[in-house]
Amino acid sequence: MSSLHLFPILGVGEIVAGDDLVDICLRALAAQGEQLAVNDLVVVTSKVVSKSEGRVVPCDGSPAEREALVQAESTRVLRRRGPLRITQTRHGFVNANAGIDFSNAPEGTAVLLPVDPDRSARRFRADVRRRTGIEIAVIITDTFGRTWRNGVTDVAIGSAGIQPILDLRGTTDANGRVLDVTEVAIVDEIAGAANLVLAKDGNTPFAVVRGLSPTYFGDGSVGDDIVRPPSGDMFR
């Protein structure tokens, strides 16, 4: 089992609509004397994906306007408490206020989640391949709260080039017994790991994860593999 190495890509400026994220990422990486290698994984925070894709909308910050935006981005409201809404987004994610960022957005605006984060991840990956010839994997992350546990963690909302779930069914332990825990959400573990190296200055949206087991790379998407259909869920 190899070791894992994670580092942030520094010196990335403010991102605006139309920015070429892959170009910005590769230039910043080169500026710190690094380059991507096969089986690297690049983590991209959803905020810059949203901004580059123009998912910034006017919002005066009033409760009524916030509520309207959350409703527009949601297909279902699970819980309400004060101004907080726990909703199911059109992607199928369940999180606070449909993942809309009201605070860390340009004045008078709010930042919505990307329309299709898996597609955004696939595009980023394809762009890296086209420019560098290197096959990497990509995870787009956002910050979610959890039931029953305090604090937020970063999770994957989009991915490309990596199996979101590591399927260990049929694997045996050292005693030859079949493992009980068989489906590990590695994209979420990687998303959280990357958050540990991202500076909290709002200008460090990329991290490189190097040394993942080659068996982790493959097909799948967060939408297909991680989002649990309501029918299979006990808390909706």
Next chain:
Amino acid sequence: MSSLHLFPILGVGEIVAGDDLVDICLRALAAQGEQLAVNDLVVVTSKVVSKSEGRVVPCDGSPAEREALVQAESTRVLRRRGPLRITQTRHGFVNANAGIDFSNAPEGTAVLLPVDPDRSARRFRADVRRRTGIEIAVIITDTFGRTWRNGVTDVAIGSAGIQPILDLRGTTDANGRVLDVTEVAIVDEIAGAANLVLAKDGNTPFAVVRGLSPTYFGDGSVGDDIVRPPSGDMFR
């Protein structure tokens, strides 16, 4: 912002009641030519903590006996589906079957969670300090399912020497605006990260996490800081 390095400690054999986990961990680490350094963090999977503390109980595997064990370890049942129970444990964790491992346990037994994983973490940390003079942090992990998302991830059930929640309240971003997301559950992000390097052979219970920000180290416990009281919870 520095980079993060994670690696497993290999060559650890089967753990039984009364085993000295720190001695076993340090010997295995030395055998691979490594030693602990200040501000390293050691991740320990709960299974070996439970085994070393004698938390292995007879269980014939019948539904009735499983049900009785889950009830004995729980203070509340949140959901039932077939043989699955989502319960609140005496620690306050909400997880499947009170965290009892029925499958990957010695024949005719089940492995319960440690009685007090934060205490186990503090002991491990104090033992390391006594033997090596080195101040490290410790996280004890277990594998939990999540609401609304498929797959399991490793989370922290005990910790020592690290702040479970990184409190960013008052921190400003690059534009001078106060950050919205302010309480990051770094112990859970670290727990998940470490799981990425642990071989799934049942005999790799330790990982070293090197390069965490020195600001992450400090006081607190999973029980005090991560476990959300039922009164503050919207899904119980």
